[in-house]
Amino acid sequence: MQTKTLGKDKAAFTVSAQGLGCMGMSQSYGEADQAEAEATLLRAVDLGITLFDTADAYGRGHNEDLVGRVLAPHRDKVALATKFAFVVGADGKPGICCTPEHVKEACDASLTRLGTDHIDLYYMHRLDPNVPIEETVGAMAELVTEGKIRYLGLSEVSANTIRKAQSVHPITAIQSEYSLWTREVEDAVLPTCRELGIGFVPFSPLGRGFLTGKLAKDDVGKGDMRKGLPRFQGENFDLNLALVHALEEIASDKSVNAGQVALAWVMAKGGDIVPIPGTKRRTYLEENIGAADVDLTAEDLARIEELFARGAIAGDRYPEAIMSTVDKS
Numbered sequence: 001m002q003t004k005t006l007g008k009d010k011a012a013f014t015v016s017a018q019g020l021g022c023m024g025m026s027q028s029y030g031e032a033d034q035a036e037a038e039a040t041l042l043r044a045v046d047l048g049i050t051l052f053d054t055a056d057a058y059g060r061g062h063n064e065d066l067v068g069r070v071l072a073p074h075r076d077k078v079a080l081a082t083k084f085a086f087v088v089g090a091d092g093k094p095g096i097c098c099t100p101e102h103v104k105e106a107c108d109a110s111l112t113r114l115g116t117d118h119i120d121l122y123y124m125h126r127l128d129p130n131v132p133i134e135e136t137v138g139a140m141a142e143l144v145t146e147g148k149i150r151y152l153g154l155s156e157v158s159a160n161t162i163r164k165a166q167s168v169h170p171i172t173a174i175q176s177e178y179s180l181w182t183r184e185v186e187d188a189v190l191p192t193c194r195e196l197g198i199g200f201v202p203f204s205p206l207g208r209g210f211l212t213g214k215l216a217k218d219d220v221g222k223g224d225m226r227k228g229l230p231r232f233q234g235e236n237f238d239l240n241l242a243l244v245h246a247l248e249e250i251a252s253d254k255s256v257n258a259g260q261v262a263l264a265w266v267m268a269k270g271g272d273i274v275p276i277p278g279t280k281r282r283t284y285l286e287e288n289i290g291a292a293d294v295d296l297t298a299e300d301l302a303r304i305e306e307l308f309a310r311g312a313i314a315g316d317r318y319p320e321a322i323m324s325t326v327d328k329s
């Protein structure tokens with residue numbers, strides 16, 4: 001597996017060119033077979049993946065427990081990336097908290113669940129609109145001094161927030177949704193990362209599985225968060241599937257599949273980009289790693305981008321309630 005470096009100078013962090021998104025092993029996309037999830041984590045290590053992405057919110061701690069326990073024998077070879085911000089209030093309602101006190105407490109709790117003495121890449125999962133980003137990043141910087149975290153990341157933040165954060169402490173990576181059907185980060189976030197020398201980690205690079213073409217409407221069942229996403233609903237699903245069918249034709253010319261082309265497209269967007277496709281199955285993991293060998297010519301890229309022109313995608317990526325948690329400052 002090739003490597004890529006996220007961030008620069010003291011914030012430079014070299015990881016495998018693809019990471020593994022672990023969220024689906026604990027929530028979001030249907031039931032997970034725990035034995036297969038564990039085997040997937042270990043297979044990823046065998047195949048040279050060094051970046052494992054989790055969060056304290058995934059499965060309310062279950063995901064960090066799982067990832068930390070299974071990867072413990074390989075701790076010196078792997079980088080653990082986790083996140084803080086989502087909380088459940090005293091009233092039982094979900095919220096976002098990024099006060100310095102919460103950052104410190106959340107970090108200690110993640111270290112315990114992960115069973116490690118340091119987190120390699122610690123992300124703020126969402127901006128807390130009630131706490132200046134400088135205060136949150138200030139607390140994260142203190143965790144670096146204490147040796148509890150190595151590198152800093154931010155998720156789903158605006159270009160403006162990135163600049164303010166970088167003025168407090170060097171940021172290694174921004175993690176946001178980026179894929180053939182979600183390209184908004186190209187407007188301001190990616191250019192800002194490049195100007196400041198910050199790496200970029202696309203989440204949901206397979207469009208939460210949709211871009212593989214293997215997902216049928218009926219697969220999105222009860223308890224699957226995709227049921228609540230506009231792009232997976234009703235006519236939108238069918239319109240978007242027509243795009244994926246056209247992607248399958250491009251893929252078949254290259255003897256690969258649509259998901260591999262979708263991933264190869266993200267990987268082709270720059271040497272500073274490390275996608276974290278998510279899976280809980282070894283077969284999908286192996287396919288996704290195979291995307292690194294898919295060569296897309298300039299002509300292929302243009303053809304694919306014309307197909308997935310922004311106006312061609314039916315439905316928003318999130319419903320309004322979730323969209324409101326995304327930083328637009």
Ligand SMILES: NC(=O)c1ccc[n+]([C@@H]2O[C@H](COP(=O)([O-])OP(=O)(O)OC[C@H]3O[C@@H](n4cnc5c(N)ncnc54)[C@H](OP(=O)(O)O)[C@@H]3O)[C@@H](O)[C@H]2O)c1
Pocket residue numbers: 020021022023024029053054125155156175176202203204205206207208209210212214259276277278279280281283284285287288
């Ligand atoms: N920062 C944030 O706010 C945020 C938000 C979302 C996700 N994330 C992180 O990003 C990671 C990746 O994103 P994601 O999991 O949402 O979306 P994704 O990687 O775009 O897609 C994951 C879905 O695609 C399926 N899949 C994966 N490889 C496949 C293949 N080769 N063929 C067919 N289906 C395949 C998976 O199925 P199975 O589950 O059945 O394996 C899963 O349902 C997450 O695991 C998480 O760590 C971060």
